Amino acid sequence: xxxxxxxxxxDEAIGRKVTSTRGHGxxxxxxxxxxxxxxxxxxxxxxxxxxxxYDQIGDGFYTPRHHHNFxxxxxxxxxxxxxxxxxxxxxxxxxxxxxxxYYGPLNQKGPVSLLVIQFPGPNAAYRIxxxxxxxxxxxxxxxxxxxxxxxxxxxxxxxxxxNKDSYEAVWEQHNGRPIxxxxxxxxxxxxxxxxxxxxxxxxxxxxxxxxxxxAFTEYGxxxxxxxxxxxxxxxxxxxxxxxxxxxxRGSTTYAGKEIGEKGCYYIPxxxxxxxxxSRQGAEFLVYTLPMYVRxxxxxxxxxSKTRHQAVAA
Amino acid sequence: xxxxxxxxxxxLNDNTSVRTGKVDKQFLLKGEPGSPGNFKFGLFxxxxxxxxxxxxxxxxxxxxxxxxxxxxxxxxxxxxxTVAFIAEGSYYGPQGPDVGDSYTATLQFxxxxxxxxxxxxxxxxxxAELDKIGVFEKGVFRRNADVPGKRNMDGFEALWEQxxxxxxxxxxxxxAMPVLVHPQNFQWKPAPAAAGVEQKILGTFxxxxxxxxxxRLGPGATFPAKARGIYLVLSGDGELxxxxxxxxxxxxxDSNETAQFKAQQVSEIxxxxxxxxxxxxAQASDAxxxxxx
Numbered sequence: 001x002x003x004x005x006x007x008x009x010x011d012e013a014i015g016r017k018v019t020s021t022r023g024h025g026x027x028x029x030x031x032x033x034x035x036x037x038x039x040x041x042x043x044x045x046x047x048x049x050x051x052x053x054y055d056q057i058g059d060g061f062y063t064p065r066h067h068h069n070f071x072x073x074x075x076x077x078x079x080x081x082x083x084x085x086x087x088x089x090x091x092x093x094x095x096x097x098x099x100x101x102y103y104g105p106l107n108q109k110g111p112v113s114l115l116v117i118q119f120p121g122p123n124a125a126y127r128i129x130x131x132x133x134x135x136x137x138x139x140x141x142x143x144x145x146x147x148x149x150x151x152x153x154x155x156x157x158x159x160x161x162x163n164k165d166s167y168e169a170v171w172e173q174h175n176g177r178p179i180x181x182x183x184x185x186x187x188x189x190x191x192x193x194x195x196x197x198x199x200x201x202x203x204x205x206x207x208x209x210x211x212x213x214x215a216f217t218e219y220g221x222x223x224x225x226x227x228x229x230x231x232x233x234x235x236x237x238x239x240x241x242x243x244x245x246x247x248x249r250g251s252t253t254y255a256g257k258e259i260g261e262k263g264c265y266y267i268p269x270x271x272x273x274x275x276x277x278s279r280q281g282a283e284f285l286v287y288t289l290p291m292y293v294r295x296x297x298x299x300x301x302x303x304s305k306t307r308h309q310a311v312a313a
Numbered sequence: 314x315x316x317x318x319x320x321x322x323x324x325l326n327d328n329t330s331v332r333t334g335k336v337d338k339q340f341l342l343k344g345e346p347g348s349p350g351n352f353k354f355g356l357f358x359x360x361x362x363x364x365x366x367x368x369x370x371x372x373x374x375x376x377x378x379x380x381x382x383x384x385x386x387x388x389x390x391x392x393x394x395t396v397a398f399i400a401e402g403s404y405y406g407p408q409g410p411d412v413g414d415s416y417t418a419t420l421q422f423x424x425x426x427x428x429x430x431x432x433x434x435x436x437x438x439x440x441a442e443l444d445k446i447g448v449f450e451k452g453v454f455r456r457n458a459d460v461p462g463k464r465n466m467d468g469f470e471a472l473w474e475q476x477x478x479x480x481x482x483x484x485x486x487x488x489a490m491p492v493l494v495h496p497q498n499f500q501w502k503p504a505p506a507a508a509g510v511e512q513k514i515l516g517t518f519x520x521x522x523x524x525x526x527x528x529r530l531g532p533g534a535t536f537p538a539k540a541r542g543i544y545l546v547l548s549g550d551g552e553l554x555x556x557x558x559x560x561x562x563x564x565x566x567d568s569n570e571t572a573q574f575k576a577q578q579v580s581e582i583x584x585x586x587x588x589x590x591x592x593x594x595a596q597a598s599d600a601x602x603x604x605x606x
Contacts (some may be wrong), residue, residue: 025552093489100498122500187389187493187514196402196487197520198425200595215490218499222517303500 001161003044004241008255010262010264013037013054018130021137021166022150024062033058038130041266043147043242049127052244054262057081061108067180071121072097073223075285077248077262079112089191096188096190096216096223099123100182103189105214115246115262117287118267122216123182124297124304128174133202136173145169180311185217194225207232219291219300226284228252234276241290243267250282269293314570317341319356319561331455334363334409338534342543342565344422344430350590351430352422354543354563359383359415365408368467371483374399375525375547375585381415383408389493391417394492396525396583398518401426402486403420418561420543420585425521426484427593433478439475447471487519496527509534509576519596521588528584530576541568542586549580 016036023031038053054077074081075094082088084104089095097103099121120127128136137147145154147164152169155161164172171179191214199209207229215222228234228250246264255274259265267273269292291297322339337358344352356379367386375398376383378391385408393398399405400402401424423429443449447456454471456462471482494515509531517524523542530536530549531546538544544564551558552575566572568589574582 029327148381183495183498185495185498187495188490190492191489193486193489196400196485198595200520212520212522215514215522217516218502218512218514220514221515278358 002084003042003266003271005268005271005273006041006266007213007257008039008257008264009039009257009259010037010054013039016130018134018137019311021147021152021170022061022063024060024149026148027145028061028147030210031058031061034061039264039266040043041244041264043266043292044268044311045292045294047124047301048120048292048297049129050244050292051127052115052246052264054118055114055116057112057114059110061106062149063104063106064165065102066150066167067069067100067184068097068118068167069099069121069123069125069171070118070127071099071217071221072116073287075115075248077113077164079110079114080134081112081114082106082108082262083189083191092194094194094213094223096192096214097123098182098186098190098216100184101186102184114188114239117244119292121182121221122185122219122291122300123307124182124291124300125182126175128171132174133170136170140169140173141285158308177312178313179309180308190214190216192223193201197225199227200225205232208234215288217291219296221291222288224286224288226286228282228284229280230279230281232278232281234273235300236273236275238272239269240293241269241288242292244287244289246285248283248285250278250280252282253277253279290306314554314572315342315565316538316556318556318559319563319565320559321347324358331398334411334504335360336363340433341563342567343432344565346432346434346563347429348387349423349427349585349592349593351431351432352420352543352565352587353430354418354420354565354585357417357419358392359409359411359417360371363395363408364451365411366467366471367404367406367408368452369402369404369483369486370399370427370469371401371422371424371428371473371481373401373519373523373587374429375420375423375543377418377583377585378416379416381413383415383417383512385491385493388491390587391415391493394495394497396515396585397491398488398494399491399515400424400487400519401428403490404430404486405448405491409532417533418545418583420587422587423593424484425588425593428484431473432554435476436472439472443475472597482504492516492518494525499527504528504536504591507534507536510536521592523588526584528566528574528582530574530580530582531576532576534576536576536582538564538566538574538582538584539571540584541566541570541589542584544572544574545583545585546574547581547583549576549578551576551578551580
């Protein structure tokens with residue numbers, strides 16, 4: 001399977017069918033108002049389940065302090081996202097949460113909308129799909145347990161109770177083995193404030209300015225903002241590493257298709273793109289994923305399998 | 314290009330510190346005073362009871378924990394091996410009071426805002442003046458009641474304003490808090506175009522892409538250094554531009570310079586990058602408000 005260049009408008013994103021295991025109350029019943037749509041990106045590698053979506057989160061949504069076995073970035077489109085006690089990210093800021101690094105608890109105050117990307121990180125742990133998640137959740141409920149306040153709770157036949165982070169429980173149910181986490185590369189989530197960066201002209205692309213916001217991990221996963229002046233064109237090019245580009249403001253045109261606000265591009269390495277044009281100007285949020293170059297990923301995946309076998313032994 | 318070896322440099326007790334607790338310092342490398350790319354690099358000891366209030370600076374820093382522990386409160390603890398990047402304008406701490414002795418390698422340098430870095434000599438002169446009109450207590454400068462001006466100021470801020478005769482206006486922080494990196498949790502990867510050399514890229518920060526990485530050289534391997542910054546030998550020995558390098562030898566490389574480390578024994582070399590001065594001075598299209606004129 002090989003990936004293609006993919007473009008999506010917001011109206012081509014798909015509503016998530018699986019319910020969240022987070023939120024206050026049983027099945028998050030006391031935290032209504034979570035609406036997620038996801039862009040059906042296919043990175044062309046079976047083991048990589050990259051999730052990029054537009055999340056609208058209502059007041060009162062709750063997630064306990066936890067960590068993941070994947071990487072993620074969250075960009076605040078509107079509102080303010082709670083990231084811990086007395087700590088909110090305002091509109092226009094973003095946070096990188098590396099695999100293994102703890103964050104939260106999150107107590108959302110007021111509505112917030114986010115662009116969220118989640119993807120296997122340097123340890124190449126498998127990230128389960130929504131369909132797999134649903135099957136695992138059904139099995140966990142059938143076993144007599146339930147999800148409450150972001151925790152899976154079940155009473156054992158011997159009378160003692162098990163409380164486990166909900167994502168952890170679902171992952172273990174699907175994979176049939178205990179989850180393992182990367183030892184954190186970074187102590188805390190990295191909160192990026194784009195207003196503290198300068199727009200720098202892109203010497204290779206007239207009319208394009210860039211804010212390099214940072215690159216992280218041994219693979220150099222990076223995030224940037226690009227600003228296209230009205231009439232600017234990103235010429236046809238071949239990328240060395242996959243990129244996900246999301247339009248934050250303005251509008252662009254690709255091969256005759258208009259990609260406006262919250263529309264996105266997924267561009268694998270090695271394929272020649274068409275020019276990207278912007279008559280009115282645009283601003284992109286750009287993630288570069290060198291780890292997903294096929295040969296790089298295959299080596300990382302093999303290492304990951306070796307680690308799992310070592311743990312199992 | 315400059316090279317220094319810690320075992321050839323004496324340890325000084327610092328009398329210009331505005332924080333609480335004993336500090337000793339080995340100054341290894343310094344930049345060009347007055348330049349936006351000015352910097353200071355050294356090995357610093359902080360001893361039992363060191364305390365620094367929550368504060369920020371108008372320059373960037375890398376801190377590398379060599380021994381002991383530094384506690385930055387909500388920002389986390391620096392344990393041996395931890396590398397911290399603190400962007401100009403980012404608040405951090407409070408630090409301590411630390412227990413026991415702590416040694417760090419610290420690089421302080423002018424960041425993208427172009428505000429540069431005040432020299433030790435400037436700070437010493439400023440502190441001598443401020444000592445006449447107030448006292449430094451727990452990292453805070455408290456001005457005497459009969460002297461006009463702010464009663465209480467962060468100690469560094471007071472020194473900077475005294476040295477520059479103007480108000481310090483901090484740059485917008487690029488990152489909300491220090492980035493604490495744990496290199497032991499990164500995987501070694503082959504370094505491109507350098508046989509026998511592996512690397513851990515720890516991060517690239519700020520709009521001018523300041524790099525931080527560790528390189529591991531096998532015996533006989535050669536590592537071509539080429540990015541602007543400080544290269545600190547963490548372990549091993551070999552040859553650097555005709556000199557013998559060993560633990561805590563340090564190289565400063567300017568933009569467009571290159572140098573070669575040739576390892577005799579397995580060596581680990583830490584790169585603490587700094588922005589190219591041309592990038593600091595680049596005409597950004599909406600440059601942030603930097604300083605009062």
